[in-house]
Amino acid sequence: MNINSIKIATVTAGYVAGVWVLCSIAVVIAPDTLRYISGAMMHLDLSQWDWEMGMDTFVVGLLAWSFFSWVTVWCIVTLYQYSLRSFS
Template identity: 35%
Template sequence: MKLDAFKLGLATAIIAGLTWALCSLFIIVIPGGMMQMSGDMVHANLSGMGWSMHWAGFFVGLVAWSFISGLFVWAISATYNRLLS
């Protein structure tokens, strides 16, 4: 079964963007809890650090993570399709 690489990449970019926005909202609402969870995810104690949230950083991260995620999944699905033939 061939995959539509463009649509899969676009869907991934949309979901990555929504995830970025949701995580950013959590950082604004519960910054301490998110810092603890981030530290747990990388096996580090980040309790002495703080978040630096501003609109420019939000939009740059949103565009960057969405684009990179979409491009990555597009490349995977395009490679998968080529391997099928």
């Protein structure tokens, strides 16, 4: 079975971009709640931290998360395809 690594990576990057947009909206709407949840997820006290949700940080985060998720998934699928050919 041949998996198209570019298509899978592109779909993943699109999904991650959508999650980033929803998360950014949630931070704007309920910053204290999201700060508490984020701190709990990392076992940190973030109550003294401030969110920086400007257009510049939104765009940079969107591009960075999308790009790195694309590259990561492409590498995983490509290595998986290679391993199938090598061990068959």
